[in-house]
Amino acid sequence: MDGTAIHTATRSATDGMQEELFAYISRYMTLTEEEKAAIEALNLFREFPKGTVLLKAGETSDEGYFVMKGCLRTYYMIGGEEKTTAFVTESETLAPPCVAAGGPSELFVACVEDSIIAVSDQRMEREMFERFPRFESLCRILSEQLLAKSQASLDAFKTSTPEQRYLHLLEHRPDLLQRVPLHQLASFIGVTPESLSRIRKRISPGVRH
Amino acid sequence: MDGTAIHTATRSATDGMQEELFAYISRYMTLTEEEKAAIEALNLFREFPKGTVLLKAGETSDEGYFVMKGCLRTYYMIGGEEKTTAFVTESETLAPPCVAAGGPSELFVACVEDSIIAVSDQRMEREMFERFPRFESLCRILSEQLLAKSQASLDAFKTSTPEQRYLHLLEHRPDLLQRVPLHQLASFIGVTPESLSRIRKRISPGVRH
Numbered sequence A, B: 001m002d003g004t005a006i007h008t009a010t011r012s013a014t015d016g017m018q019e020e021l022f023a024y025i026s027r028y029m030t031l032t033e034e035e036k037a038a039i040e041a042l043n044l045f046r047e048f049p050k051g052t053v054l055l056k057a058g059e060t061s062d063e064g065y066f067v068m069k070g071c072l073r074t075y076y077m078i079g080g081e082e083k084t085t086a087f088v089t090e091s092e093t094l095a096p097p098c099v100a101a102g103g104p105s106e107l108f109v110a111c112v113e114d115s116i117i118a119v120s121d122q123r124m125e126r127e128m129f130e131r132f133p134r135f136e137s138l139c140r141i142l143s144e145q146l147l148a149k150s151q152a153s154l155d156a157f158k159t160s161t162p163e164q165r166y167l168h169l170l171e172h173r174p175d176l177l178q179r180v181p182l183h184q185l186a187s188f189i190g191v192t193p194e195s196l197s198r199i200r201k202r203i204s205p206g207v208r209h
Helices: A017-026 A035-043 A097-101 A122-131 A133-158 A162-172 A174-179 A182-189 A193-203 B017-026 B032-043 B098-100 B122-131 B135-159 B162-172 B174-179 B184-189 B193-203
Strands: A045-048 A053-055 A064-067 A071-078 A082-089 A108-111 A115-121 B043-046 B053-055 B063-069 B074-076 B081-088 B108-111 B115-121
Touching: A017 A035, A035 A122, A035 A193, A064 A071, A064 A082, A064 B193, A071 A115, A082 A174, A082 A182, A097 B115, A097 B122, A097 B135, A115 A122, A115 B017, A122 A133, A122 B063, A133 A162, A133 B074, A133 B081, A133 B135, A133 B174, A162 A174, A162 A193, A162 B053, A174 A182, B017 B032, B017 B063, B032 B122, B053 B063, B074 B184, B081 B184, B115 B122, B122 B135, B135 B162, B162 B193
Parallel strands: none
Antiparallel strands: A045 A115, A053 A108, A064 A115, A071 A082, A071 A108, B043 B115, B053 B108, B063 B115, B074 B081, B074 B108
């Protein structure tokens, strides 16, 4: 992570975010006041300007990201070109594969927008699991759900055409089409920007691209 | 699951498998005799002939599969055609997404070969976690590793051509090329059987297909 770009999020920017994070966790378990205080003391929130690269290929990391506000993107550099593989937005988790697999990262993680991210590391996790064993139970459940989601995404990608992928985004993630540059979106659904342009024209011929 | 196809694996077929399963778990934690006895008492091993469908689209399930011997395949029925998305072989886990996500399965799971599978369900997991909390820790770690693997597979698929995918299999999973029918392999790497045939000819022109 680029040290110069990291700073603890300012108080005003994260107003209410601690509550939002508790509300998210409360879907899975009711937090005690002691647990809430311990989470708050971790001081998880970090603020990053648009374009910040949080993780580079070749680096190791033990950090996981939970997006409070903004959008992260994972990408690979292949033949000098960026290949975008995922967008991660509010209330979504990004656990870069290198954290569990060990070794250097193959992917990059960058902020598509100004973002506020809850950043946790392995030491924090260990300490919290020791102090509050049921947090490990929570993490197991969340990991299993993320796994189900990742497998479903892989299968959906394998069994669909680029046009079907675009239509799926249009229906389920219309916000992404507004938030993300078209060339990244094209890469994400596995086509060139020109092909994406043709797909968009076919679908809504009146719209300017 | 088709009730007629299920039967507890015979003693001779699973000889030594309990030890293999313990050896696998021992990579992550040293099992006590009490824990080993509890796992053995779960009577996890099931024997399925080639072709058995373990899970159908539309069904719900709370079962996870760990392959002791043989090969499972996940596939979707799309426009009357099977689209294969994964092969799962020895010492690999398959947790169908519907188990964590709830609701009916979108995918099918079938045996590509005669297989012996350790089949666990949510009730077993709950009981084991209650009795041996550190099994939950193990499951968290395994889920995180499966998640890393699933994300890496998704990214690899998105950033590669069918020919690159075939070459990757040739290098890393040559056994699969022997074990799996070519039309399933073609579907798995995202091409028609004819395209796979052309890829194979390009790579090794002397080989008969």
